[in-house]
Amino acid sequence: MQHALIVEDVPETSEWLRDILTQTFGDIRTTQSMTCQQARDALQTQYFNLALLDLNLPDGSGIDLISCVRQRCPDAYIVITTIFDDEEHILKALRAGAHGYLLKDSPDARFIQKLRGILSGDPPLSPSISRRILRYFTEVNAEQHQSAVVSPPHTEASQLNQLSPREQEVLTLVAKGLSRNDVAKLLTLSNNTVARYIRDVYQKLNISSRAEAAVEACRMGLVNTDSH
Known part of the structure; x- marks a missing residue:
């Protein structure tokens, strides 16, 4: 800086x-x-x-x-x-x-x-703040689930389907607060490979920050607030 x-x-x-x-x-x-x-x-x-x-x-x-x-x-x-x-x-x-x-x-x-x-x-x-974000989207997901009988929401599912299993895995770890180096070590990947996955996820979800990634991962059900 x-x-x-x-x-x-x-x-x-x-x-x-x-x-x-x-x-x-x-x-x-x-x-x-x-x-x-x-x-x-x-x-x-x-x-x-x-x-x-x-x-x-x-x-x-x-x-x-x-x-x-x-x-x-x-x-x-x-x-x-x-x-x-x-x-x-x-x-x-x-x-x-x-x-x-x-x-x-x-x-x-x-x-x-x-x-x-x-x-x-x-x-x-x-x-x-992280806890409030996760709790908010957990409540939103619960409300959407209750209304699914009348009008099933497809937005989250369609966005999730855009991501490959590996991309979902990377997004989940990023949303849980792991750094790029930590993700690379955990998945046995190079830093450059993880950076490419993160970039692709950001592009597909039209987001630009890790904070937004955490929000999207919670909204799509990839992160369980019980673990926080």
């Missing part, structure tokens, strides 16, 4: 995030914005590799900035940093294109660990 955008309206929290980034990535440049407009102005003149976005800002929500970051800095890794842990905010952020979702009340060590996981391809999701 070379340059990070921090969008946070509480100065003390903004400084805390800056210190966290320094501890995580070492020599990293940071630009701090307190509003959506300040962030948009910064995006007009600077390129960022990482963006930490708060949700509740004086002139809007960090979710509103996701599309702007993706447009101006296509390779940027976008992480929501917030105190909101409800399903509505979580799912809205991930659907808008966020790559991660971290709660600001997490211990420093865990926050650093989750951010450092970006370098190895692991999605920075607070543990409670």
Whole structure:
């Protein structure tokens, strides 16, 4: 990571995030914005590799900035940093294109660990956020199952059928939080082969992050929340 955008309206929290980034990535440049407009102005003149976005800002929500970051800095890794842990905010952020979702009340060590996981391809999701995502889609699947007698849903089945058995296996392990190296070791494959499988799965499911992969794997029934 070379340059990070921090969008946070509480100065003390903004400084805390800056210190966290320094501890995580070492020599990293940071630009701090307190509003959506300040962030948009910064995006007009600077390129960022990482963006930490708060949700509740004086002139809007960090979710509103996701599309702007993706447009101006296509390779940027976008992480929501917030105190909101409800399903509505979580799912809205991930659907808008966020790559991660971290709660600001997490211990420093865990926050650093989750951010450092970006370098190895692991999605920075607070543990409670992962559990909420999985629980939400488990409930959705249950509701769909109950209504299947009247109108059987075919979307999940058709998407699952797009994936080969090996691709389903890789998706399941990725959704459970295993890194690419761990998947390669477990399946006795090379890192390049696993990377190719992940790329193909992403293309077939029209997703772009590990967080979305976890959501899709749960929705298709590949991940059992009882194991988490």
